Amino acid sequence: MYLDSIIKKKTFLHKSRKPKRQYLHTFTLYQELTSNFNNKYIGNLMSHFLFDLIKSLTKSEKIYFKRYAKFHAGEGEKNYLKIYDAIEGLKTYDKEVLPKLFKGTSIEKYQNSEVKYLNDKILLSLSNYNLNKSKRNKLQKGILMLEALSAKGLKKEALKKLRVLKANAYKQEEFTAILRLIELEEIILFKQGILGYKDKLEELGQQRTAINTIILNQNKYHMLRQEVREFQFSEHLFKAEMKILKDFKNQPLIKNIDHCLSKKSTEHWYYINVLINYLQSDFKSGLSISYAYVNFITKNIHLFDHTQILPAISNYIYHSALTRNKEHFENGINLLLELSHKKEYPEFYIKYILYTRNLEFAYYTNDVVLMQAYLELAIDLVENNTAQYEEAQIQYIYFNIVKSAIILKDHSLGMYHCNLWHQRGVMGYRKVQARIFSLILHFEVNYIRLMESEIITLKKLAKNNEREKDLIRCFYTFFNTMIMHPKRREISINKLQNELKIISQKKNTSFSFVYFHYYEWSLQLK
Structure with a gap:
């Protein structure tokens, strides 16, 4: 519609007296606009989806795709495979590459359909x-066969397969699959007529009601999760004595595990x-709860992804x-080491x-000996393996490295x-910690400037950072005084210690002290 409106406006402004010339002018303009539109379309599509999709493929997935x-291409290399190779060869996204690379070829003419294909x-x-x-995928495959x-x-064969699939779906708590199987069972029975099947159809209706209730329960727990x-990232959480x-904790669904209608809801609980x-x-x-949580997942591992x-x-x-x-702690480490020998758990x-x-x-x-040993291993992670980790995990590794270096x-x-x-680039929720750590390190080596x-x-x-405002003010005052009035060191240290002790005892400000014992650090200052 947008393209058509442009064409109409252009032809109106440049209307020719001769109908043929007007038609040719409009057609030429249409070709020009669609060509530009197609070039932008292929670039935008690659930018927003296709480039990321191809780059997300694993080595095995790429081999399988080829x-x-x-197998489906027949003789000769297809245009869509040429586009795939071009995108796959790019290290970074560049929307200008494809239009230039395939200019003057059949791909340029049909690039919309080739990219979509x-x-x-x-x-x-x-x-x-x-x-x-x-x-879950095997269940979906079975449902396709059943259909x-x-x-x-x-x-007869369909109902036999349906019973097997249904039993597996209940065992795996794949409730949406169960709904589909109930629907398919009804379709098969209706084809045979309701005589002799009325009770069975009513039973299926009751099953559907029960499954929908379980799904609703599971969704409620998922939302609460x-x-x-x-x-944990909300500033408002730490106000008014939390x-x-x-109020959140006092909800019936959270207070009592008996409200969980499935094991998957229980996992959310x-x-x-925790x-x-x-x-x-x-x-x-x-x-106590995290220990019970680990035991629960271990006993019901067939219901969850291995990585959970x-x-x-x-x-x-x-x-x-x-x-x-x-x-x-040792029990948890031993559980982790046991899983390290199984290939399904990422090393x-x-x-x-x-x-x-x-x-x-x-x-x-x-334990400074243990700290020194694992500090070296953690450093190796950020120096040689960052590509494997999410940004929050990398931030947490840096946090532990710097914290350990301060202690050592x-x-x-x-x-x-x-x-x-x-x-x-420090993530928002770590910025205060990172800045105070940097100041502590510079202060301890007397890098005043x-x-x-x-x-x-x-x-x-x-x-x-509302919840860390008192901590920021306390450290700002201390470090500023040490810069401006270094002779007031003893008085400033005593003031810092008193203020940090007060902050550490307040419920709405003490959470920062979980990560690092600022008050204990201040006690070793002289």
Whole structure:
């Protein structure tokens, strides 16, 4: 419509007296506009989806796609494969490459349809490649086979397969698949007429009602899970004695596990309650629930993705560190090491948990030998393996490295990695920690000039960090006094210690002290 309106406007402004010339002028203009539109379309499509899709393919998926494409291509190389090779060869996105590369070829003329065809072929090959990758996909494959049997009128064979699929779907708690199977069973029975099947059809209706109730229950828990995840980054959570979190926790669905109507809802319940206890700094209760959570997933691993157990074990180990519970900590580490021998569990993620959680345990138990050993391993992760990790994980590794360097008094190492951290870009919720760590390191080696600009940056962070405002003000005042009046050192240190002690005891400001014991650090100042 937009293109047509442009053409109409252009032909009106440049109307020729001769109909033929007007038609030719309009047609030429249409070719010019559609050519420009197509060039933009292929660039935009690659930018927003196709480039990312191709770059996201694993090595195995790329090999499968090539084989799949060649099998269906026949003789000669197809245009869509040429586009695929061109995009696959790009290191970074450049929307100008494809139009230039295929200028004057048949691809330029039909680029819209070729790009769309390539997109469809990749998605089809991914669907086939993953058809047997998971139990859910196998169920979907079985449903497709069942639909084919039903369409061919092979009712007896269809019902036999349906019973097997339905039993597996209930076992795996794939409730949306169960709804589809109920629908297919009704279709098959209706084809045979309702005489003799009325009771069965009523039973299927009752099954549908029960399954819909379970799905609704599961969705409610999923929404609560997302809500509590967002709480940990909310400034409002830490106001009014954490009233928001208390009200949230008192909801019947969260208070009582008996409200869970499925094991998948139960998994949500465990996750929610582990995080709630963490946010309330009730680490002993968090340890108890996280231990039960790990046992629950282990017993029901057939219901969950293999990778779901790793975050659960990670939280269990972390709560063991926070409570300095060596027995639970060693148990968690042993569980992790057992999984490390199984190929379905990614080695890089296991290393991430193993190294960072050992650093945390070493920090909370003052084990400098353990800290030194895992500090070197953690440094290797950020120097050689960052491509495998999400940004939040990289930030957490840097946080542990710098924190450990402060404890070990390895100032040069701490400053080096703190600089790398800032060069990379510190995520919002870590900015206050990173800036205070940098100031601590510079203060301990007496780099006063470097501190002058940093305290200004620290002060500015108070605007968007309500829950850490008191901590920022306290450190800003201290470091500013040390810069301006170094002879007041003893008085300033005493004031810092008193203020940090007060802040650490307030419920709405003490959470920052979970990550680093600022008050304990201040006690070793002279």
